[in-house]
């Protein structure tokens with residue numbers, strides 16, 4: 146096992162550590178022991194993504210050898226399956242395994258499994274310890290950090306509302322082994338790069354330029370480049386979460402591209418991965434910021450260019466090209482959790498390294514001389530991603 150890079154997420158009351166290192170998976174019990182997480186004679190429930198059962202089996206082996214009593218729940222990672230029914234299946238497995246308050250739940254998979262298992266851990270017996278073992282790039286730099294857990298809910302008007310029920314539970318520990326990314330489909334890897342680009346836009350020019358220099362290598366899954374990127378990108382989220390664990394303020398900037406993205410992602414026929422929807426959402430947010438006079442066109446172009454070079458979409462898929470799609474995306478944005486009263490709270494870049502929360506007032510409160518037709522830039526943002534390049 147290579148030396149582990151340690152990133153501390155200093156959340157008051159529940160500090161968390163992210164350990165990153167090649168080969169960590171095969172020695173999970175040692176890694177846990179090194180972080181003072183005891184497993185001997187402890188009941189441990191492994192919640193494993195069906196596509197990484199081999200990773201789950203290696204972890205299981207390591208834990209059993211160290212004296213843990215383990216059981217495994219296998220789940221299929223889909224947004225539809227990020228549901229109450231899946232959480233219930235984890236609760237039932239925990240009961241069947243006799244998991245008590247001192248039990249441990251290990252989430253082994255991408256963000257879907259991490260959110261599901263984390264939510265089950267936050268709620269089972271009003272909370273048991275959870276360790277995250279992210280197996281996608283997105284989960285390593287984003288989903289496994291920060292303690293947000295949750296599930297999707299069906300929306301009243303149809304469609305799926307993303308992450309509308311959930312809880313905060315800081316994992317005791319997160320363990321990221323970049324070697325497991327070798328089996329990740331290329332499209333999923335690129336989707337993870339969308340969140341890395343988001344972190345770079347938040348962090349500033351040196352970080353953004355790092356990505357500009359290596360983006361093709363990263364998109365091709367180069368292990369060296371990924372090994373450099375993961376701690377860099379994870380540290381951006383870790384720093385923000387430590388300063389604002391419950392999203393009372395600054396943490397909202399991590400939702401850059403997400404208010405548009407969530408609405409796009411849940412459109413029928415969208416067929417987009419979360420990271421792809423976030424990539425398109427970031428383009429919409431940039432164009433919205435340009436229309437509002439907050440961001441220079443050159444900066445919006447530069448961000449869009451990086452997204453494109455990562456092999457990510459910058460426009461809506463052809464399945465959403467009908468004119469009524471734009472209105473439906475806008476309607477769905479109204480269900481986003483960043484909705485404040487009747488208005489929207491958008492996260493808009495003012496420059497690379499300067500991302501801010503901007504309140505978009507409800508239609509009735511807008512200035513008559515303002516932007517009544519373009520919805521204060523929101524509809525212009527949607528129009529930009531609907532346009533040809």
Ligand SMILES: NC(=O)c1ccc[n+]([C@@H]2O[C@H](COP(=O)([O-])OP(=O)(O)OC[C@H]3O[C@@H](n4cnc5c(N)ncnc54)[C@H](O)[C@@H]3O)[C@@H](O)[C@H]2O)c1
Pocket residue numbers: 194195196197222223224227254255256257258260280281282283284287288289290291292293294307308325326327328329330333336419420
């Ligand atoms: N909690 C948070 O703070 C947070 C942050 C960002 C995203 N999320 C959530 O994370 C989810 C997206 O996560 P994701 O992008 O990791 O996707 P995912 O969990 O759907 O995983 C992507 C796909 O890759 C497969 N997979 C995972 N690891 C693999 C591996 N090593 N090899 C082969 N296949 C593998 C999965 O089975 C799945 O088919 C969304 O539901 C999103 O809402 C949560």
